[in-house]
Amino acid sequence: MSEVETLDSGFAVLNLPENLQAAIDDLGFTQPTPIQLDSIPHLLEGRDLLGEAQTGTGKTAAFGLPALAHIDLNIRQPQLMVLAPTRELAIQVAEALESFGKRMRGLRIATVYGGQSYGPQLAELERGPQVIVATPGRLMDHIRRGRIKFDALKTLVLDEADEMLNMGFLEDVEWIMGHVPDNTQMALFSATMPPAIKKITDRFLKDPAHIKIAPEERKKANIRQRAWEVRGINKLTALERLAETVEYDAMIVFVRTRNDTVELAERLESQGFKASALNGDMNQQMRERTVNQLKEGKINILVATDVVARGLDVPRISHVLNFDLPDDHESYVHRIGRTGRAGRSGEAILFVRPRERYLLRHYMRATGGDIEQMELPSPAELGAHRQIKCREELTKLVDNPNLEPMREMLNQMAEQSETSVLDLAAALLYKYQQRRPLQPKPDPERPRREGRSFDRNDRNDRRGGRGARFERNGQRGDRNGGRGRQGRRNDIDWTTYRLAVGRDHGVQVKDIVGAIANEASIDSGNIGAIRLFDGHSTVQLPSGMPKETFNQLSRARVRNKPMGISADKGPRPRARHHENRADA
Known part of the structure; x- marks a missing residue:
């Protein structure tokens, strides 16, 4: 045929x-x-x-x-x-x-x-x-x-x-x-x-x-990829600027930790954006309700971690913003796959710190596409955008019949205060724009580099030398055991927990990672150093673990044995072999 x-x-x-x-x-x-x-x-x-x-x-x-x-x-x-x-x-x-x-x-x-x-x-x-x-x-x-x-x-x-x-x-x-x-x-x-x-x-x-x-x-997804190199202003300010100026239907913002989803969503909401968090600490009913709100247009920005967003298919998602970059290219492919599905077009935006540039080469190879360098709208451009939006909002109200009493009131105020109508209108406009100034302050000085794509073989990707190959989350992993920073990320406060399973039970690092990821939906990027001893193990997890998550882990099993998680009270016997990292 x-x-x-x-x-x-x-x-x-x-x-x-x-x-x-x-x-x-x-x-x-x-x-x-x-x-x-x-x-x-x-x-x-x-x-x-x-x-x-x-x-x-x-x-x-x-x-x-x-x-x-x-x-x-x-x-x-x-x-x-x-x-x-x-x-x-x-x-x-x-x-x-x-x-x-x-x-x-x-x-x-x-x-x-x-x-x-x-x-x-x-x-x-x-x-x-x-x-x-x-x-x-x-x-x-x-x-x-x-x-x-x-x-x-x-x-x-x-x-x-x-x-x-x-x-x-x-x-x-x-x-x-x-x-x-x-x-x-x-x-x-x-x-x-x-x-x-x-x-x-x-x-x-x-x-x-x-x-x-x-x-x-395969029909290649029509996804434009652009990256902004973090400099001059912080990522939160950059996110707010893009959320305000980019034309999108719905957007997913990817971050590393569950706490980040809540803090970022609350910040966006306080700035007037229709945003919500999606993370593993939410029960399933809350998560399903949040996704439905995204589908129905009740929220436009979803702040999520990798694990909970995997498999999410909402047609109106036009943009994916990588607030924090994933460590591996497969996760990146899954992330940007939330847009540009089934023949639709989409856009992926990345916030890249200088030390993370080497990751872009892997992303481009995985997607078969280029990642363009982008610049944020300048304060002047942001101000112009706000002025246009303000003018559009106000002109829509001009023909409102309910404005006639307001006009009379404004004329009375001008007459009584011996102030011109123009001055009163300017004062109202000034008050209107206090939260979002129509003339934002200039950014710190920084060079603007326009119209350039990141080269797959960019020498800057290798600026970290030989050690850059072992960097994860901006830290060099401890591959030789026991020295240095032990591969910990500097953006998470860790708490050490003791597990009632160890080498004598046949347990390996991957078993502990799998049990934690499955039962509590904690991805490997948020699991710190794991140390294996004869009769027990220790694992570092982000501080402030919710009680519900701890209870879930308390019921978990590793190699058919109860995990037996509890707060580590140290000191501990020396590990038989070198320390292992969850993402090694």
């Missing part, structure tokens, strides 16, 4: 069941994406599959449609299991599957993830769902307690598999896959193929079809 014939046939060429085809038509899908076109036939035949494609290419439909086609609605047991790295992605996948299966009468879908009370999840499981979308940690807990059985399981899908492994879930994933029936169809989807993916593929997938969507086959 020629490519023209395939495209003209749309989804009909895939021979999906009538109820699924009708749902696709209802959703307005007309043509399958390359990953869907190549994957669905193999999965419909029952073959295992390894799918390699970037985020935003339609992977959910690629595995969801054929898996739903295999569902027997008369059986009230799990027949499709989807593993996702984060609760946000799990919810998004579940919502997509619900939309695909809306004409499948009797279809029940349950979502299972950490950070939510067990009550609602138990209620969903008791209803006998045929589909479960889950994160690894909470799923393992339900399996151990006998609440989820795989007797009728037909298909197991690993979505965003590389991200799952990056978060330390390799052993959890292997444990789960080892508990499913041997005849279960396996599908693994990933943006990249690191060695750990190959290990899982070789062990669990049987003669899988390998579908790889090459870059030239």
Whole structure:
């Protein structure tokens, strides 16, 4: 069949069941994406599959449609299991599957993830769902307690598999896959193929079809990338200036820590912007409400961390602003992927400190695009922008019939005070602009460099010398153990906690990182130094941990043993080997 014939046939060429085809038509899908076109036939035949494609290419439909086609609605047991790295992605996948299966009468879908009370999840499981979308940690807990059985399981899908492994879930994933029936169809989807993916593929997938969507086959997202080098003014002032002058529909601002999301959102709100925070300290109901407010236009700026924003797909997001840069290019790709999806255009803006310039080279290689150097609007340009907005607001009121009493009152005031109407109008304008001056003060002197892009091979990227290769978050990691700053970031106040598991229990650093990230949604960038001892371990976490987060960690398990987190009261015995960092 020629490519023209395939495209003209749309989804009909895939021979999906009538109820699924009708749902696709209802959703307005007309043509399958390359990953869907190549994957669905193999999965419909029952073959295992390894799918390699970037985020935003339609992977959910690629595995969801054929898996739903295999569902027997008369059986009230799990027949499709989807593993996702984060609760946000799990919810998004579940919502997509619900939309695909809306004409499948009797279809029940349950979502299972950490950070939510067990009550609602138990209620969903008791209803006998045929589909479960889950994160690894909470799923393992339900399996151990006998609440989820795989007797009728037909298909197991690993979505965003590389991200799952990056978060330390390799052993959890292997444990789960080892508990499913041997005849279960396996599908693994990933943006990249690191060695750990190959290990899982070789062990669990049987003669899988390998579908790889090459870059030239993907529709490149139309995302403009621009970077401002931090100098002259601070990042908060720069953010406020851009939020005021850039034409955007909705914007996500990415920061490192949960506290940053709250502080930044509150600051923006105090300046009159419709902003809100999204972080792991919020319960799921609050997070869902915040996302809905973004979708409905009740808020225009969302300040978020990487983990909670992963998988977020809101059509009106036109801009992504990297207030703090991520340490790895994959996180950057996921961040800017929140805009420019499904053929839409978007813009990514980066705030880059001089010591972070080397990261830009990695970002450009990962995205295949250039990052332009940009300058902020000058105070004069900001003032001109405000004056135009002010004039537009005031001229809209001129024809208001309710202004006539105001005119009379103004004339009386002028006569009684022996002041001209013009002077009174100027005084009102002065009062109007006190919070946002129409003539802002000049910035500190700094050179302006226009019209330049950051070169992928810019020598400035290597200004840090050999040590720059080991820099994370602006600090040099302690790779030789025990000396220097121990790889700690200087923008976080750390508190050390003691864990009741250590080397004698077979625990490794990645196990601790995975348990903390899964149970408390703390990304690895916010996990400090981890030290392993014979009978216990210590870990540094940001100070001021909310009680709810601590309680979640108190219930966490590492290698099937209670984590047993408590405040570290030191001193400690000497570690057997060198200190490990969570992001090493």
